[in-house]
Amino acid sequence: MSDWDFDLLGDPIPEGHGRRGRPPHIPTDENRRKVMVLAAFDKNEEQIAAALSITPPTLRKHYFRELRSRLEARQRLEGKLLSALVKEVDGGNVSAIDKLFKRLDRHDLAIGNAVQPAKQAKVPKKGKKEAAIEQAHSAHEGSPWANLLKH
Structure with a gap:
């Protein structure tokens, strides 16, 4: 040839x-x-x-x-790409470092190990009628009537 x-x-x-x-x-x-x-x-x-x-x-x-095995092919290709990415990270490639961090974040989110900020329990909102009833039950507190209504 x-x-x-x-x-x-x-x-x-x-x-x-x-x-x-x-x-x-x-x-x-x-x-x-x-x-x-x-x-x-x-x-x-x-x-x-x-x-x-x-x-x-x-x-x-x-x-x-x-x-x-298509799954095996996918895993082998992904392994090859990740090892090339790590090699670039070792060389100090800033873009590769950023991509590796993003990749790790996606992985953590996928398996549920991501560090998440502590969530505060949400207080359910009340309607006008519910709020008025609650205020009516606690209106006497802190007043001279409080001792009379306890009995």
Whole structure:
């Protein structure tokens, strides 16, 4: 292959392109990463196969391990992104530090461990009639009538 054996999207043109029949698909590490990322973003098999310019049966044949667990793909991708973020934080990247703090806050809120300010108990509001009745029951307090009404 020479330097000009790539299509417009930068993918290598397989040997035998233009002849009868479809050339065999050869899986690469780059394509395996593409499948993992697309599976992590919950793309279906047809969409992933279209992204690789192959058919869904060919996708299942060559990339069955990557397709096996979408949740695992999501966790692996998230782990890779977080480790890259921590590496940037170690380098002193202020933007990365801010993003990591926001990420930790979101995580704390999701699991309910966020430090929240102490909430004061709300006193239920009373209507005009309820307030007047309460005032009528306590009107004698602090007056000379208080001793007479106790008896």
